[in-house]
Amino acid sequence: MTRILIIIIGSILVGVAYNLFLIPHEILSSGLSGVAIMLGIITPFNTGLLNFLLNLPLLILGVLKLGKRFIFYTILSVVVLSVSLYVIPIIPVSTEPILSSVFGGVLTGIGIGLIFRSSGSSGGFDIIAMLLTQKKDFPLGALISAMNAVVVIASGFVFTWDAALNTMVAIYATGKVVDTIHTKHIKLTLMIVTRKGEEIKQKFLSSLYRGVTLMDAEGAYSGERQKMLMVVITRYQLADVKKMLHETDPNAFVNITETTEVVGSFHRS
Template sequence: MVLLHTKKLIVVIIGAFLNALAMNLFLIPAKIYSSGFTGAAQLLSNIFHGGISTGVLLFVLNIPVTILGWMKVGKSFTLYSFISVALMSFFLEVLPIYEVSNDIFLNAVFGGVIMAVGVGFTLKWGASTGGMDIIAMVLSRVKDKPVGTYLFTMNAFIIVTAGYLFGWEKALYTLVALYASTRVIDAIHTRHEKLTVLIVTKKAEELKAAIYAKLVRGITTIPAKGAYTNEHKDVMMIVITRYELFDLERVINEVDPSAFTNVVQTSAVLGFFRKE
């Protein structure tokens, strides 16, 4: 358990460093905006003409969100998310702002990709970069709408405001950065809020007990038989949120490493889906 948390902390540190690197070397010098609270902090910093840095604003904006996440989302997830935010704010302050290229398109692409690598691996290890991720989770549980709706609304506000205040060309290149970032995050992890996991296993009972000990999710077990081997197995179907994927993967690897697991994006769930 200590080794797991150590690895998770290392991933969070690397993710925060990559996020800050993308901001200070590519996005901030080119005045291209990031997504979520990072983009909001960047926008506010420019409105204040740099009087308050992006790192400080990012940290301040995330304090009330962290309190909300601690009460509504989960302590472990929120703690690691806050550590990620605190480290990113620290790196934003200590790393110099340096323009690597004066080509705005290259800044948009490389900034978006590097940031996405940091965000993607942070998500993959069961944490987040805080901010809008936590707010979207809370709102989606209240209204049961996709998290993407809230992320899109937040990012649209940032882009429109940036375009109105600082020029529409910057806003359009911000869209390029967001597109590159989204594609890379999808490749590393997933942006989909709900996922359906199909597990083909010969250890259904042991796996069921282990999953119930870790997650509060319903499981449907379907009898199955291998077409080639004729072995009798079970297919376990479970719908989870993307933030539970890390824990579920750990459970499967511990109980039945040879299990065949298929993770499918879920656009909607009709019927009961636990939101607490």
């Protein structure tokens, strides 16, 4: 319940940042929300409605392909953000575009950081990148950066290049604040020895968006055959993982170590 409340607050903060700081000065955010803002400015349609419609097919795919808990939190975030954009009036707090881009980016970063800390995402390009990396071994960060670059370039052509530069400032500020709140994506490696390897594997795959390696293991003293699972998670998923392990096999042996770096496909939210 606490996570749901945090996601709702974070999504409302993002909506406030968009409608009070970014949209009045034709400044875009990162991701699919930036596309929704651009279309909302150049068409008569509301940005909140466009944000929901653009994310809808991706959310449907996410339900089918990604972890259930993660996609539930993402759906909640997208719905609350879309409603916020629809309800909150577009009123410029500042007349200075550069100040609006900085403060709008910071406020967006706070909101998205809170969403990430609660194991969700704001949808859009995050879902696209995750779906693509299931098929090809591409780094998620590079994919999302490339898609955000398209948003910045589009901003320059559709509006002005001043607006594009301000968009870059807003995206940079957002990224820095998200890293600060999300403590630079601390990762943990879990080695789990258990008699219920298949049950734990299925629970992880259905509830976490994480790859799991399953190996045969044998007790050196007892000679008992068991399973060993290796999984890399973010620190904020640890409480959920501990709960799942306690429910499935309270006697499982778990070794938890902090991971310095992960090379390859790893979702960092």
